[in-house]
Amino acid sequence: MLALTPILLALTLAGGQPAASDAWLPATGTDSCSVTDVDLADATHAFAAGAFNCGLVSSDGGRSWTAIEVVPQEGQSLLWAHAASADTLYAARRQMYRSDDGGANWVQLGEIEAGGNLFDVHLHDAQHFVAARGGQILTSADGGGTWEIAFPAEFNINFDELHFPDPQTGYATGGVVRDTGEAGTVLRSTDGGATWSLLAFAHGKITAADFLDAEHGMVATQSQGFFVTADGAQSWQPVADVPGGAYVNDLAHRDARHWYATSSSGCLFETRDAAASWQTAFCDDQQRALASIDLSGPAAIAAGNDGLVIRENRVFGDGFDPPAP
Secondary structure: OOOOOHHHHHHOOOOOOOOOOOOEEEOEOOOOOOEEEEEEOOOOOEEEEEHHHEEEEEOOOOOEOEEEEOOOOOOOOOOEEEEOOOOOEEEEOOOEEEEOOOOOOOEEOOOOOOOOOEEEEEEOOOOOEEEEEOOEEEEEOOOOOOOEEEEOOOOOOOEEEEEOOOOOOEEEEEEEEEOOEEEEEEEEEOOOOOOOEEEOOOOOOEEEEEEOOOOOEEEEEOOOOEEEEOOOOOOOEEOOOOHHHOOEEEEEEOOOOOEEEEEOOOEEEEEOOOOOOOEEEEEOOOOOOEEEEEOOOOOOEEEEHHHOEEEEOOEEOOEEOOOOO
16 A cells, blocks of 8 residues: 555545445446436436437436437437436537436537537536537537637647536646557636646546545546646646556545546446555446446446446435445
């Protein structure tokens, strides 16, 4: 186990008490949907979207799902999903779409110039959006009707994720892999996404990221492991390697010490010591990739390829409580 560095110690300041290891249960009704993104609206309602217009909705906290078609008239695989409520759902790929009836019908929001995919979108509210489109950052002030370029595309720059740990502070992360090697990218905004600063990142392509607050965050890279920052992404320090050298698709935190990472190998990893060490919490016996994890509900939900959706065993009776030690 690696010793805690000063940055790791700073990451633990806001952390809660360690919990007992949780079981992960397979969900039902997922059909063969290969999910790219999953999102909870509240403790019970969730939405997932993925390949070939497939979608899933749940009204019991992710224990069971109903398959739907997401923007079927467009015939495209989706990259991003968001549940604003049980009825109001958003999805994106080449354009951005919204449903106001739980996924039965979809409308396109505005028209974004052709030439790229929307990999991630952040909704400040129902009108103000920030989107990562390839190597660009776009903003909308009218609910996606029109868009402005907040950061123009540059060579060797690409974004996979957006994170806003507070309304003003935002991060865009990603990177590219070329014959000449990997290049990682980090942008920071301090005005809600209106303007962005490109920061140095010399540790390769970032495949997943999450931020505790404006100063503290963690990223997973394609070939160099996990890194943490305690100064708003100005500098980064290495922590434990990815278990088995796995490719990390998504990264999320419960508190400063307790983090989750999903992988392309179908395994889900946890750390309870701010990434000084990682343990394997779940591995799919078919090695179906886990693409996305959401911790906004009482029980975490992770989803991936070919109908793989798993849920933390945290719900007991009529309440939402952590499992007993």
